[in-house]
Amino acid sequence: MAVLEGKLTVQNQKFAIVISxxxxxxxxxxxxxxxxxxLRHGAKEQDITVVWVPGAAEIPQVAKKLAxxxxxxxxxxxxxxxxxxxxxxxxxxATVTRGVADVAMSSGVPVxxxxxxxxxxxxxxxxxxxxGGNKGWDAALAAIEMANLWDQxx
Ligand code: INI
Numbered sequence: 001m002a003v004l005e006g007k008l009t010v011q012n013q014k015f016a017i018v019i020s021x022x023x024x025x026x027x028x029x030x031x032x033x034x035x036x037x038x039l040r041h042g043a044k045e046q047d048i049t050v051v052w053v054p055g056a057a058e059i060p061q062v063a064k065k066l067a068x069x070x071x072x073x074x075x076x077x078x079x080x081x082x083x084x085x086x087x088x089x090x091x092x093x094a095t096v097t098r099g100v101a102d103v104a105m106s107s108g109v110p111v112x113x114x115x116x117x118x119x120x121x122x123x124x125x126x127x128x129x130x131x132g133g134n135k136g137w138d139a140a141l142a143a144i145e146m147a148n149l150w151d152q153x154x
Contacts, residue, residue: 009144010042012047014073015073015075015076016048016066020058020079022081025125026080026082029129030136032129033134035140037140037141037144038143041144057099060099060100063099063111068109073110074109074112075110078114078139081096081118084119097113112142
């Protein structure tokens with residue numbers, strides 16, 4: 001029986017993080033979690049490229065460019081779409097979720113969804129380093145695991 005799974009160790013692999021400025025109170029905390037997750041599993045500072053975009057709706061296009069560029073083993077997307085502050089919440093959520101899924105399917109590189117979609121700021125902060133953990137950290141570990149799994153699927 002062959003069982004394949006990705007290790008949680010970074011070995012000379014490069015990662016890109018696409019992160020939105022909108023709700024930066026939350027997204028900067030997601031970035032801290034992701035950076036910490038990568039560094040504590042063996043990444044070096046120079047292995048991590050952070051790309052800022054205006055809002056979550058811009059994440060897929062930039063993730064696509066990074067994923068198709070051939071330089072990164074995985075792309076991590078980080079953002080926060082908060083219903084309370086967003087009249088067009090549903091459109092922004094649909095754009096970013098469908099967009100990131102499309103890039104993941106078409107680019108040939110693992111693309112990890114680390115975008116929070118919550119009803120209010122409190123829920124978002126809970127998932128960005130307080131009682132709900134840190135989705136940035138979770139996304140970083142998923143990126144490492146997928147990057148290492150990827151090489152075994154060839
Ligand atoms: N972008 C977000 O990342 N989160 C939000 O909650 C949000 N709100 O509230 O609207 C948001 N809007 C901006 C959007 O992502 C685009 O940047 C903008 O529409 C320009 O394309």
